[in-house]
Amino acid sequence: MDGGQMETPARRQPQPGLDGRYANAAGSSDIAQAAGRAKRAWLYHVTTECGELFTIEAEGRDTWALDQPREAGPKGCIPIKQPASRWSTYVHELRGMGIPINTEMFSYSGAYSGHHARYTLACDVSLSVLQERSAA
Template identity: 50%
Template sequence: MKIRATLHLSEQSRTLDLNGRLGWAVTQLAEAGPKGVTPITRPAPRWSGYVFDLRELGVPIETIMEPHEGSYPGMHARYVLTCEAEISLLDWEV
């Protein structure tokens, strides 16, 4: 999958063409809006890695740490895209 993400930053826009999981991750973040995503709500093998790589490309993503209960209580991350984004599909390969 190849997508084009246009990020509307404070006074300018930035366009990125992303492949594979990075394209998928930024699409999930844009669709989730201000509520963001967690690895529980949008399962993927390496959310922290995708977020790291997207930040390296200049994508503004906030990490909010939240507690959780259950058999293994602890903390998990919620990732939130902190700008408006337009996503378009460029290519879909199977």
């Protein structure tokens, strides 16, 4: 490094109990997966309202975000009841894979008043459990 500055030695050493993950400034840890671990990818069979059939592969939070409205059925899911930091991002990514997802906006009152979304699937989605694989 220039200017005679030395690299912080603690930055390159894993924190105790974190299996190879490192800490960042201000004590926030990287949420990255430990070395040697692989995310699981799942295959979903999708049938649109028009009868078009296709298969997608999803992993990580996209899998979780697809399972929420799939398990909720026609009533859909509300992010205020299934909190996640980037619901709209997950929905955007799933739509990019071809999954038709409806968004209904409605008003809420109370402690978390404002406008909230309800996400429902506009298609049939089935999970192919037997075709699970470890992502590379």
